[in-house]
Amino acid sequence: DGGITQSPKYLFRKEGQNVTLSCEQNLNHDAMYWYRQDPGQGLRLIYYSQIVNDFQKGDIAEGYSVSREKKESFPLTVTSAQKNPTAFYLCASKNSGTGGTEAFFGQGTRLTVV
């Protein structure tokens, strides 16, 4: 089945620890996105990538890092510099297209600092 997969579903991080969230898609999409969602809030863009080895900061990139070494994969690292990382993280992918295309989302990773 084609789709976008995030793992793990739940993740616990200790203070000062870096953690990496996985996002994999087999839809052959060019663009991939990471969003953060806090309780009862909308989605805020962390990083996005249009092609392999290229990515751009979104609105809240501080304390996060990404890589795009393969088209299928766009992992997000939450570093110790992110002071309030507890949130729901969503990954999405979409095709490029001048007319616009729909985004497909993973089921999310819920990160909690313990």
Next chain:
Amino acid sequence: SQQGEEDPQALSIQEGENATMNCSYKTSINNLQWYRQNSGRGLVHLILIRSNEREKHSGRLRVTLDTSKKSSSLLITASRAADTASYFCATDQSFHLIQGAQKLVFGQGTRLTINP
């Protein structure tokens, strides 16, 4: 900065009634999309309307777009309990000079509750 801003933030109606949600945005767009999110899950795409379109239908969904007012509305007719979810608008903003490169920006969402 958030591009799309939904209104109202929360809406509670009786089953069978129509639900209308609005979205406003600030910059020029290529298209506007609406998504649905069930609690604790990922988002699911509902409908896309391009900047040169004014209205679009999909089943019980009707979307309008007014680019002069930089606003859109989503109408769900004959609501059902299963429509209970959060609804988000999203706008495509071009970035880079790469053709088709798009930054997808979401609003705060409308939490819709359908009471049986």
